[in-house]
Amino acid sequence: MKLAVNHAIIGALLAGVIISASVPFSANAATPTQADPPYGSCKEAHADGAYNIKKGDPGYRPKLDRDNDGVACEG
Numbered sequence: 001m002k003l004a005v006n007h008a009i010i011g012a013l014l015a016g017v018i019i020s021a022s023v024p025f026s027a028n029a030a031t032p033t034q035a036d037p038p039y040g041s042c043k044e045a046h047a048d049g050a051y052n053i054k055k056g057d058p059g060y061r062p063k064l065d066r067d068n069d070g071v072a073c074e075g
Contacts, residue, residue, distance in 0.1 A: 039064065042073035051075045 038061045039045040045059060053060045055070040064072035 039073070042075075045073040046075060 038059050039048070039050065039053075042064055045051070045053060045064070050059055050073060052074055053064065053072040055065070055072075060072050062068070062072075
């Protein structure tokens with residue numbers, strides 16, 4: 001009985017390995033896409049519909065925050 005159980009376990013493990021090996025792996029699937037570079041000016045941001053970009057948000061740059069209140073391209 002113990003031998004039959006061991007064969008069943010080994011068979012199940014091997015089946016899992018074979019199935020896993022047959023599934024293609026893509027390194028790109030786990031790689032997050034890179035965001036577009038920050039706006040060069042608030043004019044560019046506004047043309048893209050971006051206003052009041054908060055510090056920490058994509059697109060925020062200190063250069064665009066004229067009054068240094070943590071919000072760029074206010075409007």
